[in-house]
Every structure is written in C-alpha cells, then in structure tokens.
Amino acid sequence: MSVREAIWGEKRAAIEKSLEEVDPDLFRYIRDFAYEEVLARPGLDLKTRELLAITALIALGSPKELATHLEGALRVGATEGEVRETILQSALFLGFPRALAAMRLFHAVLKGRGAPHEGER
Amino acid sequence: MSVREAIWGEKRAAIEKSLEEVDPDLFRYIRDFAYEEVLARPGLDLKTRELLAITALIALGSPKELATHLEGALRVGATEGEVRETILQSALFLGFPRALAAMRLFHAVLKGRGAPHEGER
Amino acid sequence: MSVREAIWGEKRAAIEKSLEEVDPDLFRYIRDFAYEEVLARPGLDLKTRELLAITALIALGSPKELATHLEGALRVGATEGEVRETILQSALFLGFPRALAAMRLFHAVLKGRGAPHEGER
Amino acid sequence: MSVREAIWGEKRAAIEKSLEEVDPDLFRYIRDFAYEEVLARPGLDLKTRELLAITALIALGSPKELATHLEGALRVGATEGEVRETILQSALFLGFPRALAAMRLFHAVLKGRGAPHEGER
Amino acid sequence: MSVREAIWGEKRAAIEKSLEEVDPDLFRYIRDFAYEEVLARPGLDLKTRELLAITALIALGSPKELATHLEGALRVGATEGEVRETILQSALFLGFPRALAAMRLFHAVLKGRGAPHEGER
Amino acid sequence: MSVREAIWGEKRAAIEKSLEEVDPDLFRYIRDFAYEEVLARPGLDLKTRELLAITALIALGSPKELATHLEGALRVGATEGEVRETILQSALFLGFPRALAAMRLFHAVLKGRGAPHEGER
Known part of the structure; x- marks a missing residue:
C-alpha cells in the first residue's frame, strides 16, 4: 500500500483529483517527493x-x-x-x-x- | 526518575541552576508545568x-x-x-x-x- | 473577580462549556495555568x-x-x-x-x- | 498611474473605501508609505x-x-x-x-x- | 525629546551612525516613519x-x-x-x-x- | 552550467562537501530536488x-x-x-x-x- 493510500484512505482519489486540478506540477512533487519518497522512508x-x-x-x-x-x-x-x-x-x-x-x-x-x-x- | 532527569541527564543540575538564575518564576513554570505536568503525562x-x-x-x-x-x-x-x-x-x-x-x-x-x-x- | 470573568465577561459560561467539550485537560490548563496563574500575576x-x-x-x-x-x-x-x-x-x-x-x-x-x-x- | 491603480485596478475605489472605513490612519499609512513611497521606488x-x-x-x-x-x-x-x-x-x-x-x-x-x-x- | 532619544538614550548617535552606514533609505524609514511617526503617536x-x-x-x-x-x-x-x-x-x-x-x-x-x-x- | 554552479559559484565544492558531511540524504534532496529540479525550472x-x-x-x-x-x-x-x-x-x-x-x-x-x-x- 502506498503512503498516500495509508494516510488519505478512502479520500485518496478525491484528494488527487483536486490536487491535479489545482496544479499538476505541485501535485506531482507532493505525490512523488513528499509522500512516496520522504514520508515513505524507513526509519x-x-x-x-x-x-x-x-x-x-x-x-x-x-x-x-x-x-x-x-x-x-x-x-x-x-x-x-x-x-x-x-x-x-x-x-x-x-x-x-x-x-x-x-x-x-x-x-x-x-x-x-x-x-x-x-x-x- | 523525573522527566527532567530523563531529558536533561547529567546536565540537569547545571540547567536548573542557570534557569533559576535567569528567572525563578519562569524556571518554576518550566519545571512544574512544562516538564513534570505536561511532558510527564501518560499517553x-x-x-x-x-x-x-x-x-x-x-x-x-x-x-x-x-x-x-x-x-x-x-x-x-x-x-x-x-x-x-x-x-x-x-x-x-x-x-x-x-x-x-x-x-x-x-x-x-x-x-x-x-x-x-x-x-x- | 477571576481573570476569566474580567476578560470573558458575559461570555464566560459559554466559553468554558465549549472549551471543556473540546478537551477537558486543555481547558483545565487554560483555566488554571494560563488565566488564573500567569495572567493573574500582579506586576x-x-x-x-x-x-x-x-x-x-x-x-x-x-x-x-x-x-x-x-x-x-x-x-x-x-x-x-x-x-x-x-x-x-x-x-x-x-x-x-x-x-x-x-x-x-x-x-x-x-x-x-x-x-x-x-x-x- | 499610481502604484495603487496598477496593483488594485478596477477594485481600487472599493478597496480604498473599505480600508478607510476600517481605520483611516492605517489606510493613510498603507496608501502613502507602503504603496506610494516603498512599492513606488524605482530599482x-x-x-x-x-x-x-x-x-x-x-x-x-x-x-x-x-x-x-x-x-x-x-x-x-x-x-x-x-x-x-x-x-x-x-x-x-x-x-x-x-x-x-x-x-x-x-x-x-x-x-x-x-x-x-x-x-x- | 524625540522618541529615538527616549528609547535609544545615550546609544542614539551610535545606533544612527550604524543604521545610516547599513542602508540610508532603510534608516530614513525607521527614523521618520517607524519612530517619529508611528511610535510617536499619542494614544x-x-x-x-x-x-x-x-x-x-x-x-x-x-x-x-x-x-x-x-x-x-x-x-x-x-x-x-x-x-x-x-x-x-x-x-x-x-x-x-x-x-x-x-x-x-x-x-x-x-x-x-x-x-x-x-x-x- | 548547473543551478548550483550559478548560485554557489566558487564555493560550490565547499558547500557540497559540508552538506554531504552533515547528512547525505538531505544533501541529495537539496541537490536533486531543490536546486536541479525546482530552482532549475524554466518560467x-x-x-x-x-x-x-x-x-x-x-x-x-x-x-x-x-x-x-x-x-x-x-x-x-x-x-x-x-x-x-x-x-x-x-x-x-x-x-x-x-x-x-x-x-x-x-x-x-x-x-x-x-x-x-x-x-x-
């Protein structure tokens, strides 16, 4: 399960749709860097x-x-x-x-x- | 062991002396409210x-x-x-x-x- | 008159009820430490x-x-x-x-x- | 054109009316110091x-x-x-x-x- | 007595010399707007x-x-x-x-x- | 020329050495995400x-x-x-x-x- 699935739960699709609409590049950074790179770190x-x-x-x-x-x-x-x-x-x-x-x-x-x-x- | 002993360790006496010298009332609030009341809470x-x-x-x-x-x-x-x-x-x-x-x-x-x-x- | 009566006036009961509902421990700290201990200090x-x-x-x-x-x-x-x-x-x-x-x-x-x-x- | 006209555009009159109503002195400082003195600087x-x-x-x-x-x-x-x-x-x-x-x-x-x-x- | 004299006291000349050296325009705003206009207000x-x-x-x-x-x-x-x-x-x-x-x-x-x-x- | 070369100039090697020593992962994020991805964007x-x-x-x-x-x-x-x-x-x-x-x-x-x-x- 991705970090986004764990944290956003059933709201994941709605949050991602809203973020993408607001700004696709900022969405990409939040998804790929903030959530799936940094928050996904072990430790x-x-x-x-x-x-x-x-x-x-x-x-x-x-x-x-x-x-x-x-x-x-x-x-x-x-x-x-x-x-x-x-x-x-x-x-x-x-x-x-x-x-x-x-x-x-x-x-x-x-x-x-x-x-x-x-x-x- | 008090929370101050746990967090300040061997520096406890020096920190307390310095805090008391700086302001006895602020020291008292930090010791009794911040450390031994709030940080000491279970949970x-x-x-x-x-x-x-x-x-x-x-x-x-x-x-x-x-x-x-x-x-x-x-x-x-x-x-x-x-x-x-x-x-x-x-x-x-x-x-x-x-x-x-x-x-x-x-x-x-x-x-x-x-x-x-x-x-x- | 308590500091809370002086500052909150006729809203005191409503504010206290709302704070207690939100979190009884935070309410207690706000009432007993913030208002009646620190804000009540002379000086x-x-x-x-x-x-x-x-x-x-x-x-x-x-x-x-x-x-x-x-x-x-x-x-x-x-x-x-x-x-x-x-x-x-x-x-x-x-x-x-x-x-x-x-x-x-x-x-x-x-x-x-x-x-x-x-x-x- | 004043800096306020440039930045506030067609909303200028409404913004100024609202600011003046809120506090005439703060309005004056915002108009004369913030906009027409500092933001109006060349450089x-x-x-x-x-x-x-x-x-x-x-x-x-x-x-x-x-x-x-x-x-x-x-x-x-x-x-x-x-x-x-x-x-x-x-x-x-x-x-x-x-x-x-x-x-x-x-x-x-x-x-x-x-x-x-x-x-x- | 100016507000600067009251607040800066015997350090006034040294503070003003230092501010002027750092940036004459910022010094002028601090002196004329911050101190002698706003801090000097009655009320x-x-x-x-x-x-x-x-x-x-x-x-x-x-x-x-x-x-x-x-x-x-x-x-x-x-x-x-x-x-x-x-x-x-x-x-x-x-x-x-x-x-x-x-x-x-x-x-x-x-x-x-x-x-x-x-x-x- | 990389963004780091442009901004850090002749201090680049020293800054990178210091960052790497402080924390290699934070260094990598600063280099690859902050400088060479976001600050390097056109626009x-x-x-x-x-x-x-x-x-x-x-x-x-x-x-x-x-x-x-x-x-x-x-x-x-x-x-x-x-x-x-x-x-x-x-x-x-x-x-x-x-x-x-x-x-x-x-x-x-x-x-x-x-x-x-x-x-x-």
Missing part, C-alpha cells in the same frame, strides 16, 4: 510521522492541511488519545492559541467521523 | 514526545532550545537515525532552510558527544 | 496584559483567539483608541498584512458590539 | 515586486492579503505561469502546506476571473 | 509601546532588535519586574522556548547594565 | 528566483541560509541595488526588525566581498 513508522506532521502544521497554523493529517494520523493507527497528547504538548512549544485552534479542529474532525471512538482515549 | 512515550519537541523547535528556529531536545531525544532512547528522519521530514512541512539549520546543529551536537553512535543509524 | 495591570496578548495573537495570525482578546481588552478597560494604537504599531514589527487583518477583525468585533463607543477614540 | 519593476509580495504573504499565511497580490501580480503583467512558479518555489523555502494553500487560493482567484488565460501558462 | 504611552514591541520581537525571535527594546523599555520607565512579566506572559501565547530565550537575553542585558536595579522588581 | 529567471528566495529567508529569519542566497543573487546577476530594494520592501510585509537584520547581514556580505560594487547601486 520512522507512519504513526510517528503523522504526529510529527501534526506538530509542524500546528506551528504553521494551516487548518486545511492540518485536518488532512489529523485524519491521517487516525488512519495509520494513532489513537484519539495520542493525537490529543500531541496537540496538548504543542501548547508548551507553540503557545496555547495554536494548541486550542488545533484541538477545536480535531474536535470537528472527530464529530465528522461519527461518535467518539470507544476505548481509544 | 505518549517520552521518545515520541522529544521527536515532537524537535519538530516544534525546528518550526520556531530556536537553536539553543533545539539543541537541548536533540540531546534529550538521544537520552530517552531515540536513535541517531530517528532524529535524522524527524529533521528530514520537517523539510516537507517547514522548508529546507529550517531542516538544514537543524541538521547542522544535530551534526554539531553529535560531534560534541563523541564518535557517531555505532549501529544506531 | 502588570490586566489592560496592559490584554494589549500584549493582542500583539502576540497578531503575530500568530489566529483570528478566533485574537477576537477573544480584542473583546477582552475592551472589557478590562482599554479604549477603542488604545486597541487601534496597539494594532497600528504592530505594522512596524509584524508587517502591514498582519496589522490590516487584525484591524479588519477589530472593526467586525466593534460592529458586533453596537455603535462605536462615543468619546473613546 | 525593481512592479512585476518583480508583486512576486516578492506573494512570497512574503505565503510565509505569513494571510489569505485575504495574498489574494489581493495574486490578482495584483496578474494586473501588473505577471503571467499565470510566473505566479505558479513563484508559488511552487515557495514549497522549498516555506514547506508544501503553505505552497499548497497558496496554489488553491490562486486556483480560486483564476476561476473568479474567468477562463484560464490563453497562452499565458 | 499609548511609550512604556506600553515598548512592552508591545518586546512581545512582537519575542514572536519574531530577533535577538538584536529585541535587546534594543528590552533596554528601551527600561529607559522609558518600565521596571525590571514589568519587563519580566511581559516575557513570562509571552510563554502562554508564543511558547516556552521563545519566552526562555527572551528571558536569557534580558538577564544578559541587565548584567551589562550593572547590578540589578534596587526596588524595581 | 522564471534565476535572478528573480534568488530575490524570491531572499524574501522567503527574511520571513524565516535564517541568517546562514539567507547569506547564501544574498551572495547567490549577486552571482546570478542581481545588482546590489536590486537586493537592497528586495530587503527594503520586505519591511512592509514582514516588519522592520526582519528587514533590518537582513540589511545588516547584506552589509556584512558586501564587506566580505570587497569594496561596494561601482555603478551597481
């Missing part, structure tokens, strides 16, 4: 990589891309609790406003996915 | 927490604090290779200049610690 | 603290949290004119785009609160 | 200045102000292709999430302006 | 303006410019304690690493100025 | 690309990488005056402290290269 498991991605995106304050990787982290096996810890910890390094905005977004992502995941927290 | 192991800290500090571009957690990551069990992967991946989210500056700093940290760690990469 | 009056908060939030570019403290500044006694000066000055340090986005948000906040405050500007 | 053509503005605004992540200069770049003679290259290159320095958000915004700007500009890409 | 006292400047510079992480305004704040009447509170509070909004770096710099500034100022803390 | 001349790089690096506040591209811009044909305009303009978007730090660095770069370049300003 760190995908779950850890997605938690790192979440931290970087909290620092940037990019909500759309953050939502993608909040979902991605859950898809590659992070529990709801692990994502919450990642966001909580970011308050120390990046301040409470960034952490709060991220947690609100995660709350919305979870509600969009259905009921809170039993036993995960 | 994520310390190694993952230190890799997340490294990512946040690459985003901020704070070299002194980054050096502390590059060393801290190694102390709590991250291999040299895992730290390198964390820095490499940050290039995707935070750009190559930030990643390069962090990798140069890690190179200096490793040289300050003695020969590259056998079998870790 | 700087709450009005100055809110103007500092506005500056930090302009730097971060976090609109929702910025709106909270634009309202908060007015609640703890800053005049409309003082908030405008704070935003204007931020253009020097953080650039015109950040200052302009903040001023647009303040304009919207003021309109949501009713007519411009007589004699304050 | 760099307006097209290059607008591409630099785009890069700075990708770094800040300010969508509304970025949209203004994405349109402005096209108005002062940048081709669609040159703007795309500017955004693509920003991925190297500022990371893929910032570049992707900017490219999505440019895609929306172009759609709002009508069909893709023949022969420009 | 906020200089002490508050310097504390806001410190917060913005902690966000940027610019040590040289931060040192200038840490000294400037003391010159226009802020106590050591008020500057410490400003830095401490920034930890909430901008994270502990930024606050710690700023406090270390302030500690160095104070040592460069002689013994801690009696009765100020 | 924008190298001079414009280097001025964009300078703007992005002023935003990041990364002095070492900024120095590389301040020199690179001069190498690929930007005049001293064009680089100064790029830095001056950044004050509008990114604030005066960032612009001033960059101008100081450029001043040092120019002094390291010998006398100011006649007729370029």
Whole structure:
C-alpha cells in the first residue's frame, strides 16, 4: 500500500483529483517527493510521522492541511488519545492559541467521523 | 526518575541552576508545568514526545532550545537515525532552510558527544 | 473577580462549556495555568496584559483567539483608541498584512458590539 | 498611474473605501508609505515586486492579503505561469502546506476571473 | 525629546551612525516613519509601546532588535519586574522556548547594565 | 552550467562537501530536488528566483541560509541595488526588525566581498 493510500484512505482519489486540478506540477512533487519518497522512508513508522506532521502544521497554523493529517494520523493507527497528547504538548512549544485552534479542529474532525471512538482515549 | 532527569541527564543540575538564575518564576513554570505536568503525562512515550519537541523547535528556529531536545531525544532512547528522519521530514512541512539549520546543529551536537553512535543509524 | 470573568465577561459560561467539550485537560490548563496563574500575576495591570496578548495573537495570525482578546481588552478597560494604537504599531514589527487583518477583525468585533463607543477614540 | 491603480485596478475605489472605513490612519499609512513611497521606488519593476509580495504573504499565511497580490501580480503583467512558479518555489523555502494553500487560493482567484488565460501558462 | 532619544538614550548617535552606514533609505524609514511617526503617536504611552514591541520581537525571535527594546523599555520607565512579566506572559501565547530565550537575553542585558536595579522588581 | 554552479559559484565544492558531511540524504534532496529540479525550472529567471528566495529567508529569519542566497543573487546577476530594494520592501510585509537584520547581514556580505560594487547601486 502506498503512503498516500495509508494516510488519505478512502479520500485518496478525491484528494488527487483536486490536487491535479489545482496544479499538476505541485501535485506531482507532493505525490512523488513528499509522500512516496520522504514520508515513505524507513526509519520512522507512519504513526510517528503523522504526529510529527501534526506538530509542524500546528506551528504553521494551516487548518486545511492540518485536518488532512489529523485524519491521517487516525488512519495509520494513532489513537484519539495520542493525537490529543500531541496537540496538548504543542501548547508548551507553540503557545496555547495554536494548541486550542488545533484541538477545536480535531474536535470537528472527530464529530465528522461519527461518535467518539470507544476505548481509544 | 523525573522527566527532567530523563531529558536533561547529567546536565540537569547545571540547567536548573542557570534557569533559576535567569528567572525563578519562569524556571518554576518550566519545571512544574512544562516538564513534570505536561511532558510527564501518560499517553505518549517520552521518545515520541522529544521527536515532537524537535519538530516544534525546528518550526520556531530556536537553536539553543533545539539543541537541548536533540540531546534529550538521544537520552530517552531515540536513535541517531530517528532524529535524522524527524529533521528530514520537517523539510516537507517547514522548508529546507529550517531542516538544514537543524541538521547542522544535530551534526554539531553529535560531534560534541563523541564518535557517531555505532549501529544506531 | 477571576481573570476569566474580567476578560470573558458575559461570555464566560459559554466559553468554558465549549472549551471543556473540546478537551477537558486543555481547558483545565487554560483555566488554571494560563488565566488564573500567569495572567493573574500582579506586576502588570490586566489592560496592559490584554494589549500584549493582542500583539502576540497578531503575530500568530489566529483570528478566533485574537477576537477573544480584542473583546477582552475592551472589557478590562482599554479604549477603542488604545486597541487601534496597539494594532497600528504592530505594522512596524509584524508587517502591514498582519496589522490590516487584525484591524479588519477589530472593526467586525466593534460592529458586533453596537455603535462605536462615543468619546473613546 | 499610481502604484495603487496598477496593483488594485478596477477594485481600487472599493478597496480604498473599505480600508478607510476600517481605520483611516492605517489606510493613510498603507496608501502613502507602503504603496506610494516603498512599492513606488524605482530599482525593481512592479512585476518583480508583486512576486516578492506573494512570497512574503505565503510565509505569513494571510489569505485575504495574498489574494489581493495574486490578482495584483496578474494586473501588473505577471503571467499565470510566473505566479505558479513563484508559488511552487515557495514549497522549498516555506514547506508544501503553505505552497499548497497558496496554489488553491490562486486556483480560486483564476476561476473568479474567468477562463484560464490563453497562452499565458 | 524625540522618541529615538527616549528609547535609544545615550546609544542614539551610535545606533544612527550604524543604521545610516547599513542602508540610508532603510534608516530614513525607521527614523521618520517607524519612530517619529508611528511610535510617536499619542494614544499609548511609550512604556506600553515598548512592552508591545518586546512581545512582537519575542514572536519574531530577533535577538538584536529585541535587546534594543528590552533596554528601551527600561529607559522609558518600565521596571525590571514589568519587563519580566511581559516575557513570562509571552510563554502562554508564543511558547516556552521563545519566552526562555527572551528571558536569557534580558538577564544578559541587565548584567551589562550593572547590578540589578534596587526596588524595581 | 548547473543551478548550483550559478548560485554557489566558487564555493560550490565547499558547500557540497559540508552538506554531504552533515547528512547525505538531505544533501541529495537539496541537490536533486531543490536546486536541479525546482530552482532549475524554466518560467522564471534565476535572478528573480534568488530575490524570491531572499524574501522567503527574511520571513524565516535564517541568517546562514539567507547569506547564501544574498551572495547567490549577486552571482546570478542581481545588482546590489536590486537586493537592497528586495530587503527594503520586505519591511512592509514582514516588519522592520526582519528587514533590518537582513540589511545588516547584506552589509556584512558586501564587506566580505570587497569594496561596494561601482555603478551597481
């Protein structure tokens, strides 16, 4: 399974279509370099990589891309609790406003996915 | 063992003395809230927490604090290779200049610690 | 009166309910550490603290949290004119785009609160 | 033709009215200092200045102000292709999430302006 | 007394000579627009303006410019304690690493100025 | 001539040796993806690309990488005056402290290269 399949899951076709429409070259770099070259490297498991991605995106304050990787982290096996810890910890390094905005977004992502995941927290 | 002992190791006494001298209240918040309350939470192991800290500090571009957690990551069990992967991946989210500056700093940290760690990469 | 009552005013109950729903632990840290420990410290009056908060939030570019403290500044006694000066000055340090986005948000906040405050500007 | 006429084009009157309403002093600084003093300097053509503005605004992540200069770049003679290259290159320095958000915004700007500009890409 | 005299104090001539040598146009903008137009506005006292400047510079992480305004704040009447509170509070909004770096710099500034100022803390 | 030869000039061998020593994989990505794939794209001349790089690096506040591209811009044909305009303009978007730090660095770069370049300003 490609890294994109693992992280984007059932949204993969829609995301790729949208990216290609927005800019075919940027899409190609994101697909071939970002996902299938760098994120596909051995040496760190995908779950850890997605938690790192979440931290970087909290620092940037990019909500759309953050939502993608909040979902991605859950898809590659992070529990709801692990994502919450990642966001909580970011308050120390990046301040409470960034952490709060991220947690609100995660709350919305979870509600969009259905009921809170039993036993995960 | 306290989180500070785990992350700061043999430098703990020196770091605490320096922090206290700089500002006793900020020291107290860093010790009691940042380290022994938030970083000490269960739900994520310390190694993952230190890799997340490294990512946040690459985003901020704070070299002194980054050096502390590059060393801290190694102390709590991250291999040299895992730290390198964390820095490499940050290039995707935070750009190559930030990643390069962090990798140069890690190179200096490793040289300050003695020969590259056998079998870790 | 707690710092939260002073800054959040009549929205306090709604804000606390929303924060608790989003994440009870992050809520607790924001309430007990951020508001009632750090912002409650003597040594700087709450009005100055809110103007500092506005500056930090302009730097971060976090609109929702910025709106909270634009309202908060007015609640703890800053005049409309003082908030405008704070935003204007931020253009020097953080650039015109950040200052302009903040001023647009303040304009919207003021309109949501009713007519411009007589004699304050 | 003033720099504002060149960059804002047919939207000039509406932008100025909105800025003046938001804050007359900030409007005056933006008009007299930012546009007619600094951006009006000789030594760099307006097209290059607008591409630099785009890069700075990708770094800040300010969508509304970025949209203004994405349109402005096209108005002062940048081709669609040159703007795309500017955004693509920003991925190297500022990371893929910032570049992707900017490219999505440019895609929306172009759609709002009508069909893709023949022969420009 | 000009704003530059108030903030730069006895270092004014040296700072102006250095700025002029670095770039005469940038110097002119800093002198005439930043200091004598914006920072000179009524509506906020200089002490508050310097504390806001410190917060913005902690966000940027610019040590040289931060040192200038840490000294400037003391010159226009802020106590050591008020500057410490400003830095401490920034930890909430901008994270502990930024606050710690700023406090270390302030500690160095104070040592460069002689013994801690009696009765100020 | 490769993009690296154009931008790094006579320092190419030293830079590559240093990058390879710091991390061979990051070096490979910088060489093959950043320089010879993205910066080598047609559609924008190298001079414009280097001025964009300078703007992005002023935003990041990364002095070492900024120095590389301040020199690179001069190498690929930007005049001293064009680089100064790029830095001056950044004050509008990114604030005066960032612009001033960059101008100081450029001043040092120019002094390291010998006398100011006649007729370029």
